[in-house]
Amino acid sequence: MEKILIVDDNPGIREVVCAGFKHVGYECILAEDGEEALEKLKTHTPDLVILDVMMPKIDGFQICRMIKKNIFLSKIPVIMLTAKNSIEDRIYGLDEGADDYIGKPFDLKELLARARSLIRRTKLVMDRDPSTNLPGAAAVEREIQARIEGKTNYAVCYMDLDNFKAYADNYGFNMANKVIQMTARVIAGTVMLEGNEDDFVGHIGGDDFIVVSTPEKFEAICQRAIKEFDEKILSYYSPEHLRKGTFRGVDREGVEREFPITTISIAVVLGDYKEFTSPSEIGQVIAEVKKIAKRIKGSNYQVLKT
Template sequence: MGSRSARPPAPEVEPAGDRPDVILVVDDDEDIARFVEFNLRLHGFEVLHAGDGQEALDMIEQHRPDLAVVDLMMPRIDGLELTRRLRANPITSALPVIMLTAKGMTVDKVHGLSAGADDYLVKPFDTAELVARVSSTLRRNKEFREVSPLTGLPGNSRIRREISDRVRSGVDYAVGYIDIDRFKSVNDRYGFVRGDEFISALARSLHRAVVAIGLPPAFLGHVGGDDFVIVCAPEQIRPLTSRSVVDFEKSADTLYDPTDRERGFVELKDRRGNIRRAALVTLSIGVSLSDARKRFTDPLDAIAVASEMKTVAKSQPGSYVAVDRRRADGV
């Protein structure tokens, strides 16, 4: 399957270990918030407080906390909606969330976990349980949900676990391996800061495509650099990649200087001082399918085939999606 672009061919972040973990407490009850804050500070955490979900979103954007303790019932944006929004944003999708509920009913726990909460606490709770839940959730997050500091997306270990989960469930799945063509030309022309903007733009485009295709939920991970991985149902791969290509190329155009954008290429000097042209960036996407034709049981095999197909895609002009159609016998 190919998806060609209309583009013609060309003629410092502070280390987490250097500071205490930052906990955001989101609760409109001042007494509860002060109780939680006091006890967390006693155990060495730095604590921020937001009175509702809207204020929390603003604070998260500014301060990037390590974990959020979120009350279920709040005005404006409640805990469930806040958690859903955090999970829907690639920058905050991996932020661990502990949900607080005063009811203790099973349905509230289920709703909280379904929205994406990592754990829950039932009010009233004691200090030891609060600190234990926060500490264990942070530890799990650091061990199992490592994320890219640039995009906030989960990395290699989480990607492998996602594929392993699908293998165990027995469902058909597709793995898409994506990178930016001629990304080096962006770094060489504009520098690494602008290059990071292209990577962030791709993360946002992929995320918007994932949201748009709906259920079953697709998974998005960031391998590193300009390499991303999508894991989804086989029938989702075509609409997902098509949307991503169109969205990303539109976003990338805005990141070029006007002169380069209008002429459709950038000029670069090689080591000998010669001028060469590099076309505007496009996407190469390789796809492996685990279905009746070929069943992958090892996540690394699925990723390796997707990477192989990405190489095939790079041999084609413009943005291109190459899907492995071979059967298990190699035919």
């Protein structure tokens, strides 16, 4: 069920808008001010945000700006709902990242129609992994194809967690999902700090991530991602497992054994290795490099280059 975050300090408006959306099959998340909206966004990923402008503590323009600057939230469409209805206010709201702007008093049917249209358009243009809000497999393929066709130097980094299935079996879905989200934050943050402005971060699914960067930047990205992951993963284990350095689990053959603390393996293929013609061709080469990385104990990155 698609979710709508409704942020307005007027309880009457919140209730009317929520009732309208629930009537046509949406789930509603309510917040009475900007601070509560930010708290809700830490635990929910709505399909649309309906945001009042004039609120105490943090106004709607500020909230919209924060949403659009956050890599995990930036693709969520925002409708500004406000009594500030001048042309200047509308332009300002759109400049802050709002996707639509509706003045009060508003017609509920019009709001519902615009919301449906925005959600539909967003889903058409955005392939997003629901757990990390990063571009998904289709977007990854499009990005790599564009780099191939652009005839520019590029580096494709495939990042994969080691012993993650055993971890998920031992600690359960919720903890495993938290590890995936932490990994996404580490990788995306690392690329922001060490990469180029137009570098790409994607989540293929499960514990598999892709970074598309350049030959000049990929090593700094890999080194920092490994360092930060190795530091942060420790907080997702029990004291007993950290003390032992291992945890008990079942391998893919169904055999129970001890597994080391989860690490990250990175397989890197540079675009000048050969004249690639498709993402699937790069994927085949990455699979071979991944085998090499997986044979090495601990977090590491391996590079296939000329």
